[in-house]
Amino acid sequence: MDERKETTNATGWVDGETKVLEAPGDHGAELRLWLRLLTCSTLIETEVRRRLREEFDSTLPRFDLMAQLERARDGMVLGEVSKRMMVSPGNITVLVERLAESGHISRTTSPTDRRVQIIALTPFGRAEFEKMASAHGDWIADLFGGLAPKDGAVLLDELAKLKRSVVASLGKGN
Template sequence: MSTTDVDPWIDAETKVAEAPADHRAELRLWLRLLTCSTLIENEIRRQLRDEFDFTLPRFDLLAQLEKAEDGLVLGEVSKRLMVSAGNVTAIVERLLASGHVTRTALPQDRRTQIVRMTEEGRKAFKAMADEHGEWIGRMFDGLEPADIDHLMNLLGKLKTSVRAGIKRGEET
């Protein structure tokens, strides 16, 4: 097979599966998790774009605001989304322009901006969130409830292991 015959959409997990002896089981597991996460995220991005002309970062920001009735300070949004303040500002600007959010300065500190979802934003988010749940349900439809419980338990153990590994790395 020439390099021109290689499938450009092949994922890293498939590449590793072709030469498993070259990789530790932990690396193969990480690639499987990453592949699953990427497949799901890409499908959600596509559905949001196709059905709502909306981006995942804007959806994620609205999801954070939906949990905060009094709104959020921009810095808190940045922490919750794990993105830079500059990225949050750009997302907020788009949501302001579309009427999904408002932004106001605190009277006691004009530099501190609070973002709140508008009623229009709440309605739009509810419609998107309802569909989002349906999309996830369809993608996970091949799993039995016991499979989901088992995966949740294993992923909980993985999360604990990852945090412990990070802590050990910080101590060295």
């Protein structure tokens, strides 16, 4: 009874891809796909978070925020950052506060509109970010390294299709 042969792998986690399968309407294929997608991104994201913490004593949200700022020499408005990062405005407020405290970013009120906050990387912040970004690139390259270039291309393409499907679905029915 209940004889499972579990494969606890290097993650220390059991293979979780057996979550919410077999639904009444038989959406098994889609659910399986979603679960696998989620598993992949969770595995990668967890690893990235771990390394950011261990190697840079930082976090993914901080890194993401700085990444947004990196290519914006003239700084960026909070609302723009919020949209690009796909997180709530209130969240950005908090992150910005901390990053400003630690000297990674600067914060100015727009001279033309006093509601608007403009943030930008400080030289220190930029230097720190570049170190992290470089390491981050290596980590990702390692994690994806077992995937043949051709598979990577196919995956990129299929994900584009998925994204279109998702955005379309979000757009209409709602």
